[in-house]
Amino acid sequence: MLIYLGCCAVLAFALAIGLAVLGAAPAAAAHAAFAVGAMPLVFAAMGHFVPVLTRSGGASGTVHRLPLVMQGAGLLALGALGGWLPGWALHGAVSLGVVATVVFLVWVLGKGRKALGRPHPGLRWYVAALGCLVLALVVIGVGLVWPPAYRLARLAHLHLNTLGFIGLSAIGTLHVLMPTALGRPDPLAATRLTRQLPWMLAGIAGAAVAGGLPWLGPVAAVLVGGVMVATLVGWWRVHGWARLCGDGATASLLVAGVGLVVLCGAGALHGLALMPGRAAVAGFFAGFLLPLVTGALSQLLPVWCHPGPVTPARTRLRGILTRQGRIRALLFLAAGLLLLAGQVSGAALAALGVALFALPLLRGLLKVPAGGE
Ligand code: HEM
Numbered sequence: 297m298l299i300y301l302g303c304c305a306v307l308a309f310a311l312a313i314g315l316a317v318l319g320a321a322p323a324a325a326a327h328a329a330f331a332v333g334a335m336p337l338v339f340a341a342m343g344h345f346v347p348v349l350t351r352s353g354g355a356s357g358t359v360h361r362l363p364l365v366m367q368g369a370g371l372l373a374l375g376a377l378g379g380w381l382p383g384w385a386l387h388g389a390v391s392l393g394v395v396a397t398v399v400f401l402v403w404v405l406g407k408g409r410k411a412l413g414r415p416h417p418g419l420r421w422y423v424a425a426l427g428c429l430v431l432a433l434v435v436i437g438v439g440l441v442w443p444p445a446y447r448l449a450r451l452a453h454l455h456l457n458t459l460g461f462i463g464l465s466a467i468g469t470l471h472v473l474m475p476t477a478l479g480r481p482d483p484l485a486a487t488r489l490t491r492q493l494p495w496m497l498a499g500i501a502g503a504a505v506a507g508g509l510p511w512l513g514p515v516a517a518v519l520v521g522g523v524m525v526a527t528l529v530g531w532w533r534v535h536g537w538a539r540l541c542g543d544g545a546t547a548s549l550l551v552a553g554v555g556l557v558v559l560c561g562a563g564a565l566h567g568l569a570l571m572p573g574r575a576a577v578a579g580f581f582a583g584f585l586l587p588l589v590t591g592a593l594s595q596l597l598p599v600w601c602h603p604g605p606v607t608p609a610r611t612r613l614r615g616i617l618t619r620q621g622r623i624r625a626l627l628f629l630a631a632g633l634l635l636l637a638g639q640v641s642g643a644a645l646a647a648l649g650v651a652l653f654a655l656p657l658l659r660g661l662l663k664v665p666a667g668g669e
Pocket residue numbers: 322323326327330331334335369370373377386389390393433436450453454457458461462574577
């Protein structure tokens with residue numbers, strides 16, 4: 297499931313770039329990347345990390361299949377926004393997404409209650425992320441049935457989803473993933489997660505309602521950007537730049553963090569109408585989501601393909617996926633900056649970066665079959 301969704305995410309990212317280049321509706325390209333690619337993968341990754349954070353067993357039965365239900369919801373949303381499915385498909389996507397997310401949220405909360413000892417503070421970031429997704433879907437549902445609210449509902453939906461759902465699950469996971477990828481502990485990660493959550497939530501709430509209260513925009517940008525800057529400074533103090541930049545997976549995660557800070561700066565500007573907001577969608581995709589997902593998959597896919605103790609096959613696959621990680625990350629950062637500035641040439645750099653991940657992935661998966669040497 298995890299390997300399938302990892303590969304699907306890469307295909308969905310390529311599809312999103314293709315749709316944007318071919319001139320499809322911008323919302324269709326955005327949902328190919330975010331709702332078809334990222335959303336189910338985030339569910340699957342949470343299914344992997346929640347048992348780790350609560351020191352308990354993995355997901356089974358219905359919960360195990362929920363990422364596929366979210367993929368279905370994402371495909372419905374993509375079809376409707378692209379004009380290939382009738383409008384009611386959008387209502388179907390919202391309903392399916394809300395029900396599946398609530399079921400998943402109840403499972404995560406149950407895991408937290410039954411945890412052996414205190415659950416890791418990262419769990420509360422996942423609960424908050426899923427809460428943002430439910431809210432984002434309910435809000436856009438309200439906007440669809442009550443047109444006067446549509447403008448504000450759309451703005452709340454997109455900020456709750458990008459900064460809230462994706463942002464919270466990403467930063468919550470990065471605190472655990474970065475030390476794992478570097479193979480050395482971060483004794484301050486849990487404290488940072490506990491301290492940062494209220495600031496992050498205040499920033500997301502601010503950005504979600506800033507469509508109606510523009511003065512909140514810069515405040516929200518400082519809060520969300522500040523949390524990411526504090527995380528970057530924390531990593532620098534604990535691990536040092538040389539280690540962070542020395543490995544393809546960690547350099548990619550680092551660049552994703554830098555990308556989010558840049559996007560918060562852009563958020564402050566577009567919130568005050570000093571630059572177009574739409575460019576931030578492509579900027580978020582190329583400058584944050586792509587380095588985040590490729591960096592995380594470079595570390596996680598080898599573990600998912602070869603679970604248990606480290607084997608030479610796992611090390612080999614990680615080597616293949618991380619080899620071009622640093623150049624890929626720089627391509628994504630440059631693509632994000634260009635797209636933010638409204639330069640479509642950024643799409644070519646993003647496509648090159650995705651190809652530099654997809655081809656080694658294909659080679660790695662074909663050469664190193666799952667479970668084998
Ligand atoms: C089942 C899931 C989803 C549904 C039904 C849905 C529905 C919608 C709708 C109806 C719009 C307004 C489109 C327009 O006015 O043209 C929208 C916009 C948007 N949504 Fe979603 N959405 C879903 C999931 C997501 C997710 C998971 C994300 C991000 C993580 C996301 C990010 C956005 C963004 C960035 C926009 C603005 C796109 C643009 O104008 O370019 N959505 N969504």
